[in-house]
Amino acid sequence: MNIPADLKYTKEHEWIRVxxxxxxxxxxTDYAQGELGDVIYVEINYSLGGQVAKGEVIGTIEAVKTVAxxxxxxxxxxxxxxxGLNDNPSDxxxxxxxxxWLIKIKPDNTAELDELLDEAAYKQLIGE
Numbered sequence: 001m002n003i004p005a006d007l008k009y010t011k012e013h014e015w016i017r018v019x020x021x022x023x024x025x026x027x028x029t030d031y032a033q034g035e036l037g038d039v040i041y042v043e044i045n046y047s048l049g050g051q052v053a054k055g056e057v058i059g060t061i062e063a064v065k066t067v068a069x070x071x072x073x074x075x076x077x078x079x080x081x082x083x084g085l086n087d088n089p090s091d092x093x094x095x096x097x098x099x100x101w102l103i104k105i106k107p108d109n110t111a112e113l114d115e116l117l118d119e120a121a122y123k124q125l126i127g128e
Contacts, residue, residue, distance in 0.1 A: 002030040008116035012071045016116055023079050027101040028092055031126050036063035039092040042085040044103055050078045054112055074112045080104040
C-alpha cells in the first residue's frame with residue numbers, strides 16, 4: 001500500500017498536499033480507492049471560487065461497490081477542480097496521488113492543516 005510520507009491525511013481517507021503557494025490539493029488515498037473498488041464517477045458540489053468550511057461534504061465518489069462522500073479538510077475557497085476525472089474517473093484508482101487528485105482549495109486558516117494526520121498516524125488508523 002502506498003502512503004507517501006510527505007502528505008497529510010484525514011480520518012475519512014483523503015490525502016492532502018500543500019504546494020509552494022499554500023494551495024491545498026486533495027484526493028483519496030490508495031487505501032480508500034482499494035476499499036471503494038473501481039471508481040466510475042466523481043462529483044464535486046462546488047464551482048471555482050466557492051467557499052467551503054472544514055468538514056463539509058464537497059462531493060462524492062461513486063464506485064462499483066459504493067458511493068463515498070468527500071470532506072473538506074480545511075476551510076477556504078475552491079481554487080481548482082480536476083475536470084479530467086469526468087472522462088477518466090479511473091485515474092482515482094490508477095494514480096490516486098497524481099492524476100487522480102480531486103480538488104484544490106486556497107485555505108483561509110493554515111493552522112487547520114496542523115490537525116491532520118501524518119503518515120505514521122494514518123498507518124495506525126488503517127492498521128498497517
